[in-house]
Amino acid sequence: MGTATGIIKALNSGVKHLAVKRFTLRYPEQKLKFVGDGYQFDPTTGVGIAGYKGRHMLFHDKCTGCQLCAIACEGVAEAIGMVKVQEEWKHNKKAIMPQIDYGKCVFCGLCVDACPFYALYMTNDYELSSFTKEALIYTPAQLQVKPYVQQDAEIIFDARGATHG
Amino acid sequence: MATQLPPGLQLEKLDERIMTLNVGPQHPGSGHMRLIIKVDGDYIVSCDPDPGYVHRGEEKMAEYRNYIQNIPHLERPVIHDSCNILYPYCLGVEELLGLEVPERAQYLRVIASELNRCVYIQYWLAIYGIFLGHSTMFMWPAGDRELLIDLLEKITGARVTHAYFVPGGIRNDVPANFEDMCLKRVNYFEKRIKEYAAIFYDNPILISRTRGAGVLSREDAIRLGTTGSTLRASGVDFDLRKKEPYDAYGELDVHSDVLKDGDSYARSKIPWLDMFESCNIIRQALQKMPKSGSVRVKLKPNPKGGNDEVYKRVESGRGSLGCYIVSRSKPEPYRVKLSVGSFRNLICMPYLLKGEKLGNMPAVYWSLNYWPVEADR
Numbered sequence: 001m002g003t004a005t006g007i008i009k010a011l012n013s014g015v016k017h018l019a020v021k022r023f024t025l026r027y028p029e030q031k032l033k034f035v036g037d038g039y040q041f042d043p044t045t046g047v048g049i050a051g052y053k054g055r056h057m058l059f060h061d062k063c064t065g066c067q068l069c070a071i072a073c074e075g076v077a078e079a080i081g082m083v084k085v086q087e088e089w090k091h092n093k094k095a096i097m098p099q100i101d102y103g104k105c106v107f108c109g110l111c112v113d114a115c116p117f118y119a120l121y122m123t124n125d126y127e128l129s130s131f132t133k134e135a136l137i138y139t140p141a142q143l144q145v146k147p148y149v150q151q152d153a154e155i156i157f158d159a160r161g162a163t164h165g
Numbered sequence: 166m167a168t169q170l171p172p173g174l175q176l177e178k179l180d181e182r183i184m185t186l187n188v189g190p191q192h193p194g195s196g197h198m199r200l201i202i203k204v205d206g207d208y209i210v211s212c213d214p215d216p217g218y219v220h221r222g223e224e225k226m227a228e229y230r231n232y233i234q235n236i237p238h239l240e241r242p243v244i245h246d247s248c249n250i251l252y253p254y255c256l257g258v259e260e261l262l263g264l265e266v267p268e269r270a271q272y273l274r275v276i277a278s279e280l281n282r283c284v285y286i287q288y289w290l291a292i293y294g295i296f297l298g299h300s301t302m303f304m305w306p307a308g309d310r311e312l313l314i315d316l317l318e319k320i321t322g323a324r325v326t327h328a329y330f331v332p333g334g335i336r337n338d339v340p341a342n343f344e345d346m347c348l349k350r351v352n353y354f355e356k357r358i359k360e361y362a363a364i365f366y367d368n369p370i371l372i373s374r375t376r377g378a379g380v381l382s383r384e385d386a387i388r389l390g391t392t393g394s395t396l397r398a399s400g401v402d403f404d405l406r407k408k409e410p411y412d413a414y415g416e417l418d419v420h421s422d423v424l425k426d427g428d429s430y431a432r433s434k435i436p437w438l439d440m441f442e443s444c445n446i447i448r449q450a451l452q453k454m455p456k457s458g459s460v461r462v463k464l465k466p467n468p469k470g471g472n473d474e475v476y477k478r479v480e481s482g483r484g485s486l487g488c489y490i491v492s493r494s495k496p497e498p499y500r501v502k503l504s505v506g507s508f509r510n511l512i513c514m515p516y517l518l519k520g521e522k523l524g525n526m527p528a529v530y531w532s533l534n535y536w537p538v539e540a541d542r
């Protein structure tokens with residue numbers, strides 16, 4: 001193949017792309033869709049359930065304050081600290097629950113794997129930025145809230161290429 | 166005064182013609198490392214790579230954490246190839262603890278590591294393209310790799326740092342319509358990477374720039390201990406997926422490509438051909454995979470290995486990646502040593518750059534498939 005043909009072919013290949021659909025997610029307006037409700041774990045079988053590893057969610061009615069999640073995180077990021085809560089539960093005599101520092105958390109999900117009481121799950125929420133360091137520390141009360149996550153875009157394939165809907 | 170500085174820090178002229186240049190470590194096309202280059206006019210007379218700027222002490226850190234807690238930090242050296250860097254560690258720990266990985270998990274591991282290899286190679290290709298001044302080759306791979314990142318995110322829950330492999334299998338089973346989704350994306354991905362040929366690999370401008378640059382002969386490639394795409398571009402057919410099949414690779418057909426030239430062009434073409442092979446492997450694995458079954462062996466809390474040591478290696482995006490684990494009957498490993506492809510390919514750089522033009526430095530340097538963070542660990 002001669003040099004000129006090669007260059008023309010290369011240019012042609014670029015020009016053809018004008019007809020290919022744009023593959024860009026217009027982020028704040030559009031947000032990606034996830035499978036399921038976030039990463040969860042089933043301690044009886046020892047296998048997780050596929051989902052996005054985002055901000056955690058803590059079920060106060062299940063947490064016994066056993067600290068296993070904090071021990072698991074100790075070797076990873078030391079993001080979990082156990083704090084006192086002003087709640088009375090029969091199963092949680094010490095009244096302590098995990099508090100997570102998202103300035104340290106690496107979203108590995110090992111704490112979810114460690115919890116034997118189905119009390120700690122992960123959600124699809126990934127928008128955690130804040131203006132102060134302190135606001136990154138989520139107390140048990142904040143972790144209890146199920147976040148609303150907008151999910152409207154998914155990759156679609158058609159004759160003119162792949163797009164984000 | 167300059168003579169009192171440590172060697173390599175001087176910027177003075179060594180003699181009338183030769184001048185020392187520091188390339189890096191602020192990443193002007195060097196990665197997070199420094200190349201001490203001596204030039205005579207436009208020609209490089211010697212090159213002394215100086216890695217170590219992003220050393221994180223991964224191996225030491227591994228001695229203070231138990232076998233499971235080591236997973237998230239051991240994948241940090243190459244976050245965009247995180248499944249492959251965890252692979253030898255998991256294989257090693259499985260042998261230490263005597264675990265049998267379920268068959269479905271073996272296939273899913275193969276699929277995840279091949280997807281991850283494609284993600285890695287696309288990233289590398291984007292960088293290779295932009296350092297040769299080909300900005301289209303930066304945009305296309307960076308966009309197309311999003312398809313597979315999105316797929317991996319659906320399986321593992323994270324875009325790059327998956328923490329998916331675990332001694333004894335994988336963390337979670339795949340979502341419901343995974344096979345369909347995976348096949349669709351891999352087929353489209355393959356169609357896309359075919360289009361790179363006209364604009365990049367058959368482009369006469371690229372060919373004239375990289376053909377004959379930094380030629381590594383077959384004998385030198387073996388003597389200097391290179392691995393992965395650098396070795397296969399020099400005509401040595403060595404692929405661990407074929408030579409020492411691990412997990413489900415034994416049941417799959419793997420054909421890795423070999424080129425004879427050993428120049429920068431051949432070294433950059435091998436990873437591209439590897440992506441087609443990865444697509445083939447994924448399709449085979451999807452067919453042969455058991456449709457259901459367990460994916461993870463249940464471990465005791467704080468599993469202990471015996472007084473034992475293992476060495477396991479796998480084929481990563483950058484070549485053979487080995488992990489040597491010594492256990493002394495404790496929940497933590499006594500020693501973990503990673504032998505990475507990046508560092509082994511770095512060794513041949515001074516030989517390749519000698520006599521090259523300074524402007525060709527990025528073309529040779531990035532073709533080595535070298536990743537500074539992985540080399541420093």
Ligand code: SF4
Nearest residue numbers: 073105106108109111
């Ligand atoms: S996800 Fe990982 S880093 Fe984050 S709190 Fe849990 S164990 Fe710690």
Ligand code: SF4
Nearest residue numbers: 063064066067069115
């Ligand atoms: S979240 Fe789970 S592991 Fe953590 S203290 Fe509560 S019950 Fe224990």
